[in-house]
Amino acid sequence: MEEHARDIVSSLIGIGLSALRAAQAGLATTGHNIANVNTAGYSRQQVELTPSNALLSGSGYVGQGVTVTTVRRVYGDFLAQALRDSTASSTRASTYATEVSRVDNYLADSSSNLSSATDSFFAAVQTVANNPADSASRQTLLSTARTLAARFNDLGGRLQSQGDDVDRQIDDVVANVNTLTQQVATLNRSILTDGRDATNNQIPNDLLDQRDALVQQIAGAIGATALPQSDGTVSLFAGNGQPLLVGSTASALTTVPDDRDPTKKQLAVTVNGQPQRVQTAQVGEGTLGGLFKFRDEVLSGAVNTLGQIAIALGSALNAQNALGQDANGNAGIALFGVASPAVVAKPTNSPGSGLAVTIDDASRLTTSDYRLDYDGTNYTLTDTTANTSRQFSSLPQTVDGVRIAVTGALAAGDRFTIAPTRNGARDFTVATSDPARIATAAPVALVGAAANTGSARVSSLAVTPAVPLPANLRSPVDVRFHVSGGTTTYDLVDPTTSNVLSGGNAYTDGAVIARNGWTLTLSGTPADNDVFTVGPNRGAAGDNRNALLLASVQRKAVTAAGSAQDTYNGLVGLIGNKSNEATSLSTAEDNLRTQAQDNRDSVSGVNLDEEAVNLQKYQQAYQAASKSIATAGILFQTVLDLFN
Numbered sequence: 001m002e003e004h005a006r007d008i009v010s011s012l013i014g015i016g017l018s019a020l021r022a023a024q025a026g027l028a029t030t031g032h033n034i035a036n037v038n039t040a041g042y043s044r045q046q047v048e049l050t051p052s053n054a055l056l057s058g059s060g061y062v063g064q065g066v067t068v069t070t071v072r073r074v075y076g077d078f079l080a081q082a083l084r085d086s087t088a089s090s091t092r093a094s095t096y097a098t099e100v101s102r103v104d105n106y107l108a109d110s111s112s113n114l115s116s117a118t119d120s121f122f123a124a125v126q127t128v129a130n131n132p133a134d135s136a137s138r139q140t141l142l143s144t145a146r147t148l149a150a151r152f153n154d155l156g157g158r159l160q161s162q163g164d165d166v167d168r169q170i171d172d173v174v175a176n177v178n179t180l181t182q183q184v185a186t187l188n189r190s191i192l193t194d195g196r197d198a199t200n201n202q203i204p205n206d207l208l209d210q211r212d213a214l215v216q217q218i219a220g221a222i223g224a225t226a227l228p229q230s231d232g233t234v235s236l237f238a239g240n241g242q243p244l245l246v247g248s249t250a251s252a253l254t255t256v257p258d259d260r261d262p263t264k265k266q267l268a269v270t271v272n273g274q275p276q277r278v279q280t281a282q283v284g285e286g287t288l289g290g291l292f293k294f295r296d297e298v299l300s301g302a303v304n305t306l307g308q309i310a311i312a313l314g315s316a317l318n319a320q321n322a323l324g325q326d327a328n329g330n331a332g333i334a335l336f337g338v339a340s341p342a343v344v345a346k347p348t349n350s351p352g353s354g355l356a357v358t359i360d361d362a363s364r365l366t367t368s369d370y371r372l373d374y375d376g377t378n379y380t381l382t383d384t385t386a387n388t389s390r391q392f393s394s395l396p397q398t399v400d401g402v403r404i405a406v407t408g409a410l411a412a413g414d415r416f417t418i419a420p421t422r423n424g425a426r427d428f429t430v431a432t433s434d435p436a437r438i439a440t441a442a443p444v445a446l447v448g449a450a451a452n453t454g455s456a457r458v459s460s461l462a463v464t465p466a467v468p469l470p471a472n473l474r475s476p477v478d479v480r481f482h483v484s485g486g487t488t489t490y491d492l493v494d495p496t497t498s499n500v501l502s503g504g505n506a507y508t509d510g511a512v513i514a515r516n517g518w519t520l521t522l523s524g525t526p527a528d529n530d531v532f533t534v535g536p537n538r539g540a541a542g543d544n545r546n547a548l549l550l551a552s553v554q555r556k557a558v559t560a561a562g563s564a565q566d567t568y569n570g571l572v573g574l575i576g577n578k579s580n581e582a583t584s585l586s587t588a589e590d591n592l593r594t595q596a597q598d599n600r601d602s603v604s605g606v607n608l609d610e611e612a613v614n615l616q617k618y619q620q621a622y623q624a625a626s627k628s629i630a631t632a633g634i635l636f637q638t639v640l641d642l643f644n
Contacts, residue, residue, distance in 0.1 A: 156425025223285025307424025324439025324546030332439025
């Protein structure tokens with residue numbers, strides 16, 4: 001009887017102790033939740049309780065208390081993955097919007113954009129055209145030319161500096177991803193070994209939270225794919241499946257020269273000591289995705305378009321100035337220095353191989369970059385912007401206004417990157433410091449013979465665009481008319497030797513007469529023996545014919561998009577639209593990330609009100625368990641008293 005009573009009391013104490021331990025675990029877990037309410041990535045924890053195995057008695061199964069099975073991490077794989085995905089998309093959109101906004105600010109800034117400098121330059125050209133003999137006006141024109149060049153240089157330099165900054169950001173993100181990946185590898189090892197209890201295979205929840213927080217940071221940086229493994233570890237993959245982390249083995253992320261353009265960075269994952277390239281187009285998410293998207297879709301185009309404007313405008317002004325005559329009576333020279341195409345050889349090209357790339361027609365330039373590949377027989381030129389190719393069996397060839405020729409011997413596998421306009425804005429310069437070299441006058445003039453009796457008058461006398469100008473451009477030529485039987489003809493005669501250069505040419509009102517690189521148009525009816533002489537312009541001080549043509553370049557279509565101003569306005573509008581779209585998308589993606597965070601927190605986050613209720617519940621359970629143990633003790637003492 002005494003032994004039976006002792007067993008009953010012992011059972012009561014055991015039940016009370018198990019309840020006490022359960023309440024203690026609940027209090028500790030609740031306190032842990034409250035302590036980590038502001039810890040980023042922390043997942044709320046819950047105590048899992050199960051009844052202890054009951055004992056069979058004559059009156060049925062009698063309970064033996066409670067067992068703390070585990071401390072469960074309240075976690076949803078789907079919600080966590082959704083948060084990682086939205087974080088990757090949000091950081092990509094935010095990074096892209098920030099960088100595009102910088103370009104938009106550069107181009108649209110009223111105090112430093114290209115439009116004001118271009119307007120000032122052409123206003124100065126018009127002032128010189130109004131008074132070509134005024135040296136002060138000429139000096140002002142050169143000053144505005146230097147301002148225009150400085151504006152091109154500044155904008156080009158800013159964009160290229162931003163490109164350098166993007167490269168630095170890429171390197172920083174790569175270094176950070178490598179650090180984070182190593183930390184995840186360490187946690188994988190801890191989870192796989194140190195973190196497990198050999199008896200019940202438990203994994204510390206806090207290690208899982210720490211690892212998931214790191215994985216989310218990696219997703220925000222590169223948009224890596226996370227694959228949970230059955231052993232509790234997680235593997236990470238980048239791009240098109242290159243492994244960043246498998247188990248506890250991390251692969252280093254690095255950058256290598258892009259195989260399409262060695263001047264740009266491309267990602268690679270080092271696997272077994274060898275870099276595996278990650279195609280840039282496959283890095284679509286995270287900060288790196290935003291940086292690559294900006295670099296390839298916005299920055300390159302902006303740099304090339306600005307360079308195209310500089311080269312096309314400078315070339316048009318140079319060509320027109322070369323058709324004129326300067327204040328010293330000499331043929332005009334180039335006013336501006338324009339950049340040559342950038343050519344980058346593949347580092348593994350054969351020794352001695354090279355290309356000579358020049359601009360034949362600046363008005364035909366596009367904003368594309370090109371890649372030239374030689375297979376030992378044919379040359380393949382790929383427009384890397386439009387992703388189109390054409391093949392040639394030999395060089396030189398002229399494509400989009402660019403002449404490509406081989407220097408040295410090329411071997412199969414040689415490759416070159418050609419960027420015709422990349423350095424156009426950065427390398428735009430003023431080619432002269434002498435205001436007298438501005439060719440305001442036309443190199444030829446026409447003098448009507450005083451004895452002319454017909455009604456023919458000069459409509460225009462212009463120099464045919466050609467560089468260099470013909471050597472005999474300013475050689476005197478007489479245009480002598482003959483009228484007979486209602487038919488009018490003319491001869492072109494060398495007045496010095498009286499030799500007929502071209503005779504018996506039919507004339508009609510408005511017909512174009514051409515010789516030695518000039519064209520003459522007359523209106524009206526000449527009389528028999530009327531003579532017009534085209535010769536060197538000797539009294540050119542007040543001649544503004546070429547200055548007016550220089551001023552007309554402002555409205556001339558110098559690119560496929562139109563004038564220099566039209567092309568620049570198109571660029572500003574394009575970048576402005578992209579900036580607005582990027583900002584809107586960034587806001588939307590950030591809202592989605594916030595929603596994903598809220599969804600995750602609604603399940604895994606700590607609710608202080610709920611935890612306060614749990615504290616009270618476990619406190620009461622603790623007190624009740626203590627009371628149960630105390631009661632068992634009183635009963636035990638009563639039994640002892642009965643047998644003493």
